[in-house]
Amino acid sequence: MTFNDLNLIPAILKALSKENYTTPTPIQEQAIPAVLAGKDLLGCAQTGTGKTAAFAVPIVQLLSEQQMRPNTGRHIRSLILTPTRELALQIADNIQAYSQYTQLRCSAIVGGVSQRVQERALKQGADIIIATPGRLIDLINQKHIDLKHVKILVLDEADRMLDMGFIHDVKKIITKLPSKRQTLFFSATMPPEISKMVKALLVNPVKVEITPVSSTVDRIKQSIYLVDKENKQKQLNHLLQDKSIVSALVFTRTKHGADRVVRELTAVNIAAQAIHGNKSQNARQSALSNFRSGVTRVLVATDIAARGIDIEELSHVINMNLPNIPETYVHRIGRTGRAGMSGIAISFCEVDEIPYRRDIEKLIGKTIPEVKDHPYPMMSRTQPVKADRPSISAVQKPQKPAKSKANPVRKPKSEWFKKGSKAGSKTSR
Known part of the structure; x- marks a missing residue:
């Protein structure tokens, strides 16, 4: 199969040819037709399988084919959420390559840089934004971004967003989106929290699973x-x-x-x-x-x-x-x-x-071969055992000095606050 067999428009085929794309990868072969058909998609695939093009290429085609109303301005029609800045910028570069012969505009919204440049890009108009959750929420709260026109949502590397603690931010962002939309969900692994999100967000999704989540590339x-x-x-x-x-x-x-x-x-x-x-x-x-x-x-x-x-x-x-x-x-x-x-x-x-x-x-499901012939072999493969703490009975208790009127035993100052007022208790903290 070639990209010519996937019913792609000439502008995209021309861009793919320029970028030296010839044969679609398995995930592209299965995902692109499903997305073009307007289906929700659940993609289970490791990195390096070509999944960015699997969702970006059909998004470019779908948005290119939708007629924008005259004098209405350019609205954000696709939102792609990613866990890291590097991944967001990489996806943005790819989309710019795939859409170079169309009228679409895309913009990356990421933290770690001044948001002024991103504000200017948004004012000029963007059809697609690729964003990390934190910066996106900041710009939504500042009224720089409106997501009510989004037609296609992509959650990429969802398991990594879970690991990084972004899932609550993602859920907040989803509440800003239209309920009627197409959702594309990609994750290399499916922990329980991610499985719950899949059930809540996707409607009769097409599932594309290229390699088992536990597998490693044989090469x-x-x-x-x-x-x-x-x-x-x-x-x-x-x-x-x-x-x-x-x-x-x-x-x-x-x-x-x-x-x-x-x-x-x-x-x-x-x-x-x-x-x-x-x-x-x-x-x-x-x-x-x-x-x-x-x-x-x-x-x-x-x-x-x-x-x-x-x-x-x-x-x-x-x-x-x-x-x-x-x-x-x-x-x-x-x-x-x-x-x-x-x-x-x-x-x-x-x-x-x-x-x-x-x-x-x-x-x-395999043993990782051990290299034994090297200059710094492990001296002991046994984990050190921490010594048990001695029991109270094994430790001689210190003798308290006897009380007397001539030599009273004073309590340390730290003890004075324990039986004092509430204000005193706060002071001790």
Whole structure:
């Protein structure tokens, strides 16, 4: 099958040809006809499956075919909600590419940058907005955005929005939308809260499931190193001496951890930059641009910031820490092995993370091969047992000094407030 077989309009086919799109991916092949038919859609797919085009291409066509009333101005007719700035900007870039031969306008509404530019874009008019929940709510409250004309809603990476605590914001936004609309819902996993949302939002949806939520891409070669926590950085430095690691996306658990890894790599002359929530949007975009162009060999990221990183030729993903949520591991390693290419995923596992390894292997249904021949093997695979606190009877109780009129025992000042007035009780706090 080709895109010519999907009943797309000439303007879109011309744009896809210019962008070197030839054959639709499985999710595009199944989703595009359903969306063009006006159906609600539930898409279960991992990153790297081509799902952005699966919803963006038919949205561009549907909105292009709808005649706008003369002298009514341009209204927001499609809203796409995403969890991160990077993903929102990536989707905006894709939609601009797909709609380049139409009259449609799209705009990204994200935090981390001045909202004045976004206000100006909204005043000029936008048919499609791609937004993160926080900034969108801000602009709605400031009366800069009106969603009453939205005909198509897309919730992308819904499970990640749940992980990031955005679900309540998403529910608030949905109350601002017309009840009669087309809803497209995408999630790599289906935890109970997401399943409830699906039942509440979708009407007789077409379900498109490309890969099981627990699966990992078969093209990705996985391995794991058992290494003590204090030696992880040394192990990373050692691995990166291998020049065949052309580009590496390194995951850390925390923002400070990401900055620390960058400092250590820079100290040994390995070009690295960090991307996380504490970085400005300009700094994040600069780091991504340098990584894509090869100026930076290593990009160090937290899970949240990594959503939206779409690099077809990423050779390696390295986990400095195993995630405690098995599905997060699937998301991480899915950053490599994209667009039909192979990829390599390497994980470091300290003793406290051994249970996480078992959970991950149970989810993906396979054992991650262990690399044993390396310079920093784990010294002990047994988790340290914390010493029990001694019982009260085992501790000799201190003798209280005897009371006497000559030497009364005074209570400490902290005790004075316990039996005082309510005002006194507040003071003690």
